[in-house]
Amino acid sequence: MTDQEAREMQKILDEKIEETKQEIEQLKELTKPVKPDNAYGRLSRMDAINNKTINDKALREQKSRLQKLERAQKKLDEGKYGICVKCGDDIPLGRLKFMPWTARCVKCAQKS
Template sequence: MTDSEKKKLIKIIAKRIEYTKEEIEELKELVKPIPLDASIGRVSRMDAINNKTINESSLREKKQELKKLERAFENSESEKFGICTKCGDAIPFGRLEYMPHTTRCVKCVG
């Protein structure tokens, strides 16, 4: 990986961290408890509960993604950044650009 590619990846990771934090805050608002005195019908309440469950799942996933991105950002100065943890080959730049938190190349994931 070249220095310019590494700098580009660090910027991508920083932007994704910022964006993911914003998404987490939005999801936190969506998973707040549904008040019992809210004037919505029975079916609407069931929809609201279902949506809340889906949003809670999304929130958990985003929090995990944030941890991975923060770990990638911390490790970005390491010599092993961009190197597959399983086979030791370089992870292609395109894969890192799409999934900057990945630690394995495509052949080692499957």
């Protein structure tokens, strides 16, 4: 990876980390417990609980993505970013731009 590509990926990672942190904050608001004393009808309360469950899953996924992005950023700082953890080949820049948290090339990702 050239210095210019590394700077470009650093910018992309920074943006994705910031976006993910904002998404996590929004989801935290949506996953607050549904209070039993709220004036919901039976079906409305069930909908609220369902929505909370969906948002809980989305929150877990975003937290996981944030960890992967931060790990990728650390690898970039160490000069190990963009190298497949399975085969050791370079991960194509296009794949890294699309999925900056990825740790595997397309070939190895398809085998998993």
